[in-house]
Amino acid sequence: YRVIKEGGSFFYNHKIRYENGRMLHPLEWLSKTKWNVWQEIIWNRKIAGNIRGWRFWQVDERLYWLVKGKPKELKPEHAKLTSVWEIKPESGHKSHPAVFPIELPARVIYSVLEDKYGIVIDPFCGTGTTLVAAKILGKGYIGIDISKEYVEYAEQRLKHAEKEKLRVYKEVALHKVELTFKQRKEMGMWEKPSSHEL
Incomplete structure (x- = not known):
């Protein structure tokens, strides 16, 4: 964050994970930073493994468009x-x-x-x-x-x-x-x- 100029962007990729039966969403920690979460993008990978069968197949990951201030169009x-x-x-x-x-x-x-x-x-x-x-x-x-x-x-x-x-x-x-x-x-x-x- 410190080295990026005003209006600069940072794209962060993360997969939603689960621990002790609870979903851990990236927004939980991103919202605690100085970054402005400008948009959440879904990356549909179209492929995934579902070994345990406890949830629907998770074929997506997330990209978060984080901005210092406000971005250009x-x-x-x-x-x-x-x-x-x-x-x-x-x-x-x-x-x-x-x-x-x-x-x-x-x-x-x-x-x-x-x-x-x-x-x-x-x-x-x-x-x-x-x-x-x-x-x-x-x-x-x-x-x-x-x-x-x-x-x-x-x-x-x-x-x-x-x-x-x-x-x-x-x-x-x-x-x-x-x-x-x-x-x-x-x-x-x-x-x-x-x-x-x-």
Whole structure:
């Protein structure tokens, strides 16, 4: 929080967990911090294990968009993104037990970070997925990890970031719109539906 400028964002990923039969929700501790919890995003992973069968299959994780103060508007060309993100988890990686699919940090970066010279910081960078996404999208990046092995792996991955460009570019193109709702309304191309249409 201290090093982020006013209006800066921090995205925090956490899965709802259970202990002694009680649900532990991330908002319990996030609400005690200085961060402004701007939005809760549901990451629908579409896959999960349900060994005990005590609850419905939990196929989702949460991303919390935390802001220092108030953020800028989202980039308008990506205005059709919703608060439910259907992105399949990464598979086949033996280098780290919890590798993000690169589409996840890419979506955050291209939707929120407007400044050409903006910097992405990942304090638990692991194998460098967030850093690779930032590099491909032309942003500055800083990665931190306690594991020397992961840092070295991330460095090598960054050297060959071009191999992952296609996935990032596909993700960016997936949600682009030619005209936002705001622009369509200003041009008289969109009317508010009447009550009987709702």
